[in-house]
């Protein structure tokens with residue numbers, strides 16, 4: 001492979017292989033044999049062509065913040081890192097578009113466009129770490145998805161390298177455009193299994209001039225969840241409605257932000273727009289509904305620094321929960337909004353039944369809940385697996401989906417059949433074969449392993 005790859009930078013020391021064998025999914029580690037660091041599209045093509053020629057599995061990888069094991073090289077081979085392709089190529093305020101390489105860190109991109117008075121809404125809480133290429137592959141969401149939608153809603157076009165190494169231009173640069181099948185829609189969310197995004201054209205919107213943020217405190221999580229549903233039913237559309245349950249609050253309390261005593265759950269509600277009075281009206285209406293729903297207290301962020309402190313606390317929920325027990329499995333199920341309270345109630349109950357701590361937090365406004373199972377060690381794993389399976393079945397029975405934003409990857413491939421019928425899974429397998437006839441690009445992801453008869 002070294003000879004085939006010419007001057008493409010590669011590493012195969014133990015430290016690098018160990019690093020690239022791990023992501024944020026808490027599934028097992030899978031080490032590659034070589035990590036190649038693409039500098040441009042030609043490097044990506046070269047690595048893919050070499051791998052196809054020699055029958056070597058190859059897995060795209062970016063910041064490894066993924067939570068479904070998508071970047072793990074399950075069958076070894078080459079990890080193809082896109083991190084060094086990290087240039088913002090163009091921000092065009094007139095067309096409201098931007099073109100970037102895939103390794104651009106989301107937060108850096110958001111800052112760059114905001115400096116020009118523009119706005120890129122998708123905001124996974126890993127924004128300081130994750131890349132736009134990883135976001136495209138997972139169709140990442142985030143708190144603001146409630147009002148603004150997810151990554152797919154902002155991708156206009158892609159430069160795409162097929163597993164064979166062939167380069168395609170997919171999509172458009174215009175706001176409208178319906179020529180041919182919507183392949184951009186298919187490739188966004190394809191979890192690094194259908195090819196590699198080497199250039200991304202994104203749609204931007206004008207930056208809202210005003211933002212107001214409130215932290216609403218409740219006695220318990222069910223009350224808070226019911227209040228979230230009530231707010232949405234009352235016709236108010238904030239940009240975030242983030243839920244924190246009692247376990248999550250305990251995990252982050254005092255880490256830069258102190259919650260009031262007696263807080264058993266909280267909702268971070270944020271509105272944005274250009275007219276201050278309009279925002280006040282929305283907040284007031286929300287406040288009334290929250291109060292009727294049993295809110296104990298509402299704290300308003302008085303300025304940007306208070307708002308940032310609150311969001312900084314929200315962003316460390318995942319790592320703080322991990323500090324509570326040695327192991328954590330983080331699910332990202334999504335249910336219809338009306339089913340949020342029932343989902344939370346049933347997850348807590350199944351946790352209690354299995355003797356496990358379940359923390360539920362997340363983007364409750366759009367039904368996307370991060371249900372986390374915390375446990376001490378491998379001896380508890382069998383009951384964790386039972387609880388997880390039950391959680392997925394409950395979700396699907398409520399009309400929900402097993403993953404709202406993290407992707408199926410490796411972690412959830414055995415649950416796909418809970419949600420999708422065999423005919424649909426088989427159609428998707430055919431699409432994978434059409435793109436990647438040798439099955440060498442990111443093998444083993446999304447679909448359950450086929451039974452050998």
Ligand SMILES: Cc1cc2nc3c(=O)[nH]c(=O)nc-3n(C[C@H](O)[C@H](O)[C@H](O)COP(=O)(O)OP(=O)(O)OC[C@H]3O[C@@H](n4cnc5c(N)ncnc54)[C@H](O)[C@@H]3O)c2cc1C
Nearest residue numbers: 062063064065066070124125131133134137140141192197
């Ligand atoms: C603390 C924390 C909070 C998070 N919060 C959110 C959240 O709010 N919302 C959310 O949606 N996710 C969230 N995530 C999950 C994660 O950050 C996202 O899935 C993110 O999009 C992954 O980006 P990455 O650059 O780390 O990609 P990686 O993890 O390296 O890779 C993810 C997948 O993308 C593929 N890939 C990477 N680059 C490319 C490319 N250029 N072309 C094709 N395929 C590629 C890989 O093969 C893999 O399948 C969170 C993670 C953490 C750790």
